[in-house]
Amino acid sequence: MSRQGTRLDQKKVNSELFTLTYGALVSQLMKDYENVDEVNKQLERMGYNIGIRLIEDFLARTGTGRCYDFRDTAEKIQSAFRLYLGISPQIMNWSSSGDEFSLQFDSNPLTEFVELPDHCLNLKYCNVLTGVLKGALEMVQMDIASCFVQDHLKGDPCTELRVKFIKRLEDAIPAGED
Amino acid sequence: MTIHNLYIFDRSGILLYYAEWNRLKQSGITREEEAKLMFGMLWSIKSFVCKISPLDTKKGFLCYKTNKYALHYFETPTGLKFILNTDVNAQNVRELLYQIYRQVFVEYVIKNPECNLKEPIKSELFKSQLDAFVKQSPIFGLKSY
Amino acid sequence: MAVCIAVIGKENSPKYISCINPSMELHFQYKVHVSLDVVEEKLQAVSKPIADVTKEQYLGLLYSTEEHKIYGYVTNTKIKFIVVVDSSNTLLRDNEIRMMFRRLHSVYADIVCNPFFIPGEVISSKKFDKTVKSIMYGD
Numbered sequence: 001m002s003r004q005g006t007r008l009d010q011k012k013v014n015s016e017l018f019t020l021t022y023g024a025l026v027s028q029l030m031k032d033y034e035n036v037d038e039v040n041k042q043l044e045r046m047g048y049n050i051g052i053r054l055i056e057d058f059l060a061r062t063g064t065g066r067c068y069d070f071r072d073t074a075e076k077i078q079s080a081f082r083l084y085l086g087i088s089p090q091i092m093n094w095s096s097s098g099d100e101f102s103l104q105f106d107s108n109p110l111t112e113f114v115e116l117p118d119h120c121l122n123l124k125y126c127n128v129l130t131g132v133l134k135g136a137l138e139m140v141q142m143d144i145a146s147c148f149v150q151d152h153l154k155g156d157p158c159t160e161l162r163v164k165f166i167k168r169l170e171d172a173i174p175a176g177e178d
Numbered sequence: 179m180t181i182h183n184l185y186i187f188d189r190s191g192i193l194l195y196y197a198e199w200n201r202l203k204q205s206g207i208t209r210e211e212e213a214k215l216m217f218g219m220l221w222s223i224k225s226f227v228c229k230i231s232p233l234d235t236k237k238g239f240l241c242y243k244t245n246k247y248a249l250h251y252f253e254t255p256t257g258l259k260f261i262l263n264t265d266v267n268a269q270n271v272r273e274l275l276y277q278i279y280r281q282v283f284v285e286y287v288i289k290n291p292e293c294n295l296k297e298p299i300k301s302e303l304f305k306s307q308l309d310a311f312v313k314q315s316p317i318f319g320l321k322s323y
Numbered sequence: 324m325a326v327c328i329a330v331i332g333k334e335n336s337p338k339y340i341s342c343i344n345p346s347m348e349l350h351f352q353y354k355v356h357v358s359l360d361v362v363e364e365k366l367q368a369v370s371k372p373i374a375d376v377t378k379e380q381y382l383g384l385l386y387s388t389e390e391h392k393i394y395g396y397v398t399n400t401k402i403k404f405i406v407v408v409d410s411s412n413t414l415l416r417d418n419e420i421r422m423m424f425r426r427l428h429s430v431y432a433d434i435v436c437n438p439f440f441i442p443g444e445v446i447s448s449k450k451f452d453k454t455v456k457s458i459m460y461g462d
Contacts, residue, residue: 016436019436020436020438022438023436023437023438023439024438026438027438027439030439052295053288053289053295055256056254056256056258056283056284056288057284057288057289059254059255059256060254060279060280060283060284061280063276064255065255066255112436113433113434113436113437113438114437114438114439115434115437115439115440115448115449115450116439117439120439139256139257140255140256141257
């Protein structure tokens with residue numbers, strides 16, 4: 001029989017190195033684009049590209065199947081945060097229709113040392129996360145939108161990421177078939 | 179026991195990778211055409227299986243068997259499709275397919291930023307790793323017959 | 324506890340100064356400036372003979388006047404921290420001064436890690452300011 005789960009090596013990276021790498025990336029983007037909105041967009045795009053690959057790793061690693069409903073999805077997202085960032089955001093503020101929820105972060109390794117300068121208060125520093133969610137869920141046929149409604153870096157008491165379900169994406173029908 | 183060949187399709191039906199080991203007879207059509215037929219057949223079988231099912235299916239179509247070979251099908255939630263043809267006696271092929279996905283595909287394609295996920299895989303590393311992985315499997319067998 | 328805390332850059336340019344009484348800032352700037360000469364002297368003295376034994380970053384008392392005592396600390400990246408305390412405050416022991424410097428060093432390391440901070444620039448971080456104030460007031 002083939003072995004199971006033994007070949008995944010537990011590579012660890014120092015969290016400061018990770019935080020500084022992400023910080024250097026964002027501040028370099030700020031220098032290159034000199035425009036906060038453009039930087040937000042670039043971060044999201046990068047996140048998207050991460051997401052469409054990360055989801056495969058997540059599925060391969062956890063062996064999870066399809067979600068039953070959006071609540072199930074929310075829990076899987078939460079477990080992914082634990083797996084990849086070592087944090088467990090709280091799931092809260094469900095909308096009455098059950099298609100929208102918030103992830104609340106008490107701590108966030110991305111923002112550990114960060115203090116936003118006055119000229120980039122519109123910067124969504126962690127916008128890469130919204131992109132990751134979008135990319136990852138799109139790969140499992142779910143179209144979602146997400147945005148930060150509260151940000152610790154801007155003086156809010158916590159960081160809150162709102163996730164909204166839009167629609168299910170259907171599998172494409174192969175060309176020449178009916 | 180032996181393994182004949184492997185197809186990997188992406189979600190839109192592009193043949194990402196094809197490999198064969200002990201395939202003694204070719205289909206006589208081009209690889210593109212063969213892939214197209216394969217994908218179309220799977221797509222039809224899948225939707226048929228779902229329609230005919232008396233219960234709500236979750237995993238859906240898994241494999242079919244002829245008197246000469248068996249086709250095993252594994253689809254990830256992201257729509258990647260892995261198809262492995264083996265002889266009829268092979269056991270636990272599904273497990274092997276999952277391991278190929280997990281230990282070879284994810285490691286050497288998904289985590290390789292050079293690999294475009296919408297194009298056929300050209301990575302030599304992936305090729306050699308996959309080949310080694312398949313050959314070390316007990317299903318592969320020592321001698322083909 | 325302290326009446327003034329200053330951070331001096333590699334090339335002896337002022338990066339940050341904060342004191343309990345803002346109207347005295349200029350006065351303290353002079354004092355800090357004067358003390359830099361002593362820092363240089365001490366650094367040269369330790370760098371020559373027993374370099375490997377004295378990895379000590381704490382420089383101790385730089386000099387004292389009737390009103391104030393001035394202490395210094397230098398990081399391995401040649402950033403100097405200067406703390407001025409009241410001479411009348413006899414409760415302060417060497418250990419507490421060391422403690423202050425250690426906290427100062429660690430909060431300095433934190434703000435250097437801020438990706439938007441450019442090393443060598445004047446420190447304008449509010450977080451740094453807040454922590455320095457709390458060190459000065461001794462809590």
